[in-house]
Amino acid sequence: MPLLDLATDAMIAAIRVGTPLLLATLGEIYAERSGVLNLGVEGMMLTGALAGFVTTLWTGSPVLGLLAGAGAGGLMALIHAFLSISLRANQIVSGLALTMFGIGLTGVLGRRFVGIQLARRFYPIIIPGLSEIPVIGPLFSSNAMVYLSLALAVLLWFVLFKTKLGIEIRAVGENPAAADALGVNVYLIRYLCVTIGGVLAGIGGAFLPLGKPLSWTENMTAGLGWIAIAITIFAMWRPGRAIFGSYLFGAMLWLAYRLQPYFASNILNMAPYVLTIIVLLLGTREILRKRIGAPSALSIPYRRGER
Amino acid sequence: MKVVIKQNPSPSVLANVIAFMGSLGAALLVAALILWSQGVDPLHAYARIFIGAFGSFYGWSETLTKAIPLMLCGLGLAVAFRSSFWNIGAEGQLLLGATAATGIALFVPIAGPSLLLLMILAGFLAGAAWGLLPAIFKGKLGANEVITTLMMNYIAMEIVKYLVTGPWKGATQFGFPYTDRFPSAAQLPVLAGTRVHYPTLVIGFALAVLLYVILRRTKLGYKIRVIGDNPHAAQYAGISYTRTILAVMIISGGLAGIAGVGEVAGVRHLLTTPEQISQGYGFTAIIVAWIAMRNPLAVIASSIFMGGLLVGGDVFQTSLGLPFQTINVFNGLILFFLIVGQIFVNYKISLRGEE
Numbered sequence A: 001m002p003l004l005d006l007a008t009d010a011m012i013a014a015i016r017v018g019t020p021l022l023l024a025t026l027g028e029i030y031a032e033r034s035g036v037l038n039l040g041v042e043g044m045m046l047t048g049a050l051a052g053f054v055t056t057l058w059t060g061s062p063v064l065g066l067l068a069g070a071g072a073g074g075l076m077a078l079i080h081a082f083l084s085i086s087l088r089a090n091q092i093v094s095g096l097a098l099t100m101f102g103i104g105l106t107g108v109l110g111r112r113f114v115g116i117q118l119a120r121r122f123y124p125i126i127i128p129g130l131s132e133i134p135v136i137g138p139l140f141s142s143n144a145m146v147y148l149s150l151a152l153a154v155l156l157w158f159v160l161f162k163t164k165l166g167i168e169i170r171a172v173g174e175n176p177a178a179a180d181a182l183g184v185n186v187y188l189i190r191y192l193c194v195t196i197g198g199v200l201a202g203i204g205g206a207f208l209p210l211g212k213p214l215s216w217t218e219n220m221t222a223g224l225g226w227i228a229i230a231i232t233i234f235a236m237w238r239p240g241r242a243i244f245g246s247y248l249f250g251a252m253l254w255l256a257y258r259l260q261p262y263f264a265s266n267i268l269n270m271a272p273y274v275l276t277i278i279v280l281l282l283g284t285r286e287i288l289r290k291r292i293g294a295p296s297a298l299s300i301p302y303r304r305g306e307r
Numbered sequence B: 001m002k003v004v005i006k007q008n009p010s011p012s013v014l015a016n017v018i019a020f021m022g023s024l025g026a027a028l029l030v031a032a033l034i035l036w037s038q039g040v041d042p043l044h045a046y047a048r049i050f051i052g053a054f055g056s057f058y059g060w061s062e063t064l065t066k067a068i069p070l071m072l073c074g075l076g077l078a079v080a081f082r083s084s085f086w087n088i089g090a091e092g093q094l095l096l097g098a099t100a101a102t103g104i105a106l107f108v109p110i111a112g113p114s115l116l117l118l119m120i121l122a123g124f125l126a127g128a129a130w131g132l133l134p135a136i137f138k139g140k141l142g143a144n145e146v147i148t149t150l151m152m153n154y155i156a157m158e159i160v161k162y163l164v165t166g167p168w169k170g171a172t173q174f175g176f177p178y179t180d181r182f183p184s185a186a187q188l189p190v191l192a193g194t195r196v197h198y199p200t201l202v203i204g205f206a207l208a209v210l211l212y213v214i215l216r217r218t219k220l221g222y223k224i225r226v227i228g229d230n231p232h233a234a235q236y237a238g239i240s241y242t243r244t245i246l247a248v249m250i251i252s253g254g255l256a257g258i259a260g261v262g263e264v265a266g267v268r269h270l271l272t273t274p275e276q277i278s279q280g281y282g283f284t285a286i287i288v289a290w291i292a293m294r295n296p297l298a299v300i301a302s303s304i305f306m307g308g309l310l311v312g313g314d315v316f317q318t319s320l321g322l323p324f325q326t327i328n329v330f331n332g333l334i335l336f337f338l339i340v341g342q343i344f345v346n347y348k349i350s351l352r353g354e355e
Helices: A002-033 A041-059 A062-086 A091-109 A137-141 A144-162 A164-174 A176-181 A186-211 A224-234 A239-258 A265-269 A271-290 B013-037 B042-054 B057-082 B090-107 B114-141 B145-165 B198-217 B219-229 B231-236 B241-268 B281-291 B296-319 B326-346
Strands: B002-007 B347-352
Touching: A002 A041, A002 A137, A002 A144, A002 A164, A002 A186, A002 A224, A002 A239, A041 A062, A041 A091, A041 A186, A041 A224, A062 A091, A062 A186, A062 B326, A091 B281, A091 B326, A144 A164, A144 A186, A144 A239, A164 A176, A164 A186, A176 A186, A186 A224, A224 A239, A224 A271, A224 B145, A239 A271, A265 B145, A271 B114, A271 B145, B013 B042, B013 B326, B042 B057, B042 B296, B057 B090, B057 B198, B057 B219, B057 B241, B057 B281, B057 B296, B090 B114, B090 B145, B090 B241, B090 B281, B114 B145, B114 B241, B198 B219, B198 B241, B198 B296, B219 B231, B219 B241, B231 B241, B241 B281, B281 B296, B281 B326, B296 B326, B326 B347
Parallel strands: none
Antiparallel strands: B002 B347
16 A cells, blocks of 8 residues: 555654654743743754753763753753843844854854764654554654653643643733733743743754764754744644644655655755745634734733833 | 833933943853863954954955945845844845846846946845745735745755756856856956955945935835834824835845845856855844844944954864854854843933832
């Protein structure tokens, strides 16, 4: 059944590209839900990737690598949080600066690690039976980070929509002054969400060297952070749709490469970028149609006492 | 005692300059720690960068050469940022301008100065077209321009790579990804003994003045400023967001396009890989516009400063054994501290006793 085999191949690709995207997108959803736009995802992912790689190399433990990636991403996010929440700086410029800084810093600190192979990584955990189902089978023969990302998506959905904390986060993103008046600590919630964003972007970044290539290369995220920001919009700030958006992007990318015999390679290299724009336009159109807006206070600094 | 923060509506030029110097100093200090951790003596590195960029006639000429595209892109970005349209796509707009100019230079058989004029026009139009697309997406659909302009950079890079390795690859260039060399009529004149293609520099100076006047004194400038400060108020004032943004992006993309013309007609005299055409000028120009606080006249100074830093960035590679990416550490840190510094300028912070 070649068609089923093709679909299974697409699923494998969707998981490989989609998992780091999903993690970073979930993080950005939290930051933006609390009203803070963070364009530093690319920089946070890169620092997470390098921290994850180096820690795994030194300790031999991918789990510690993952934790280091999370920590590095979180620390980077704190810079953005301090500038945009405490100092009320322009969030777009601060985020861009974070990405530039991340690219530069990992370029400098990572140059000694280029070309080194990791001995240990996350091995696939194969669930007997389920992993043999065509198409969705690959989901059940993935490594721990894939399961973790899906579990996190469910957990973050639950927190955002079913708990008091989730209500507070959304209130802070929609109307911080009202939330403040009701006793919600706007600054604390925003710091928390931006940090969660960095932690998840860092884990997403760490997935890259700990997954397939097992090595660090300069700028290895290659735009994934930006794609995550586009998928955040496509997902309409919902964790469930983030799974769909991330995997869809991975599958579409796979499709583009399957078309390789018919196009010049440079044309195919454009695929991820054209796809990002298409995904963004599709998401934006649906948002217009359904009248779902971005969080109302997105990218607006909050100061107590201002209207 | 209580900390009181009040908005300062008209910060002085001096305050801005002091804030910039303070930001720069802080950025250099943090970067020094990073360099030091890598076994590089920061003082030695900074001295090399400064001497490399400003310490000789050659250094100055290279700094000016790099300041030209930074100035043109930075001017366009200053206008775009003034309207709060976050054009991150100057790099792609520059490359498209370079591509269009190359097309004219190689395939349009005209002699004399009209060829160069046509190339500049084509570069402007191509850059403007590349910038218009995200403006249309934003105006009509509300699509986030940061993502679209950034993605279009990468698409532009692939177009250039495709052309120079495929259909436009020069017959005489053997294995290299180069087009044929431009005829002499398609080459911009340079100051003797340098690579400073001065007609482009003059265009940059003239446009800086023109854009300053446009922003301050014309109806379009007024619309741009109102939209930048408060798009909702603009709507009530009857200002069309979409039409203003389209005009902004024709200017912003078009100027980046002219920068691209300068790089192929003034420096390379052929089209080659994106990395060789532009050393990330379109990205660095974001900082140029921000250092200038979105003021076109100040872009002249900030582009020369960042041009010097780029010349210094070559020092990282050639004599300090660090990757060219190191320049991004400086870029990021300068931006971080700049926005902090500007908060001190835009707000008056004072201590007052409890009333």
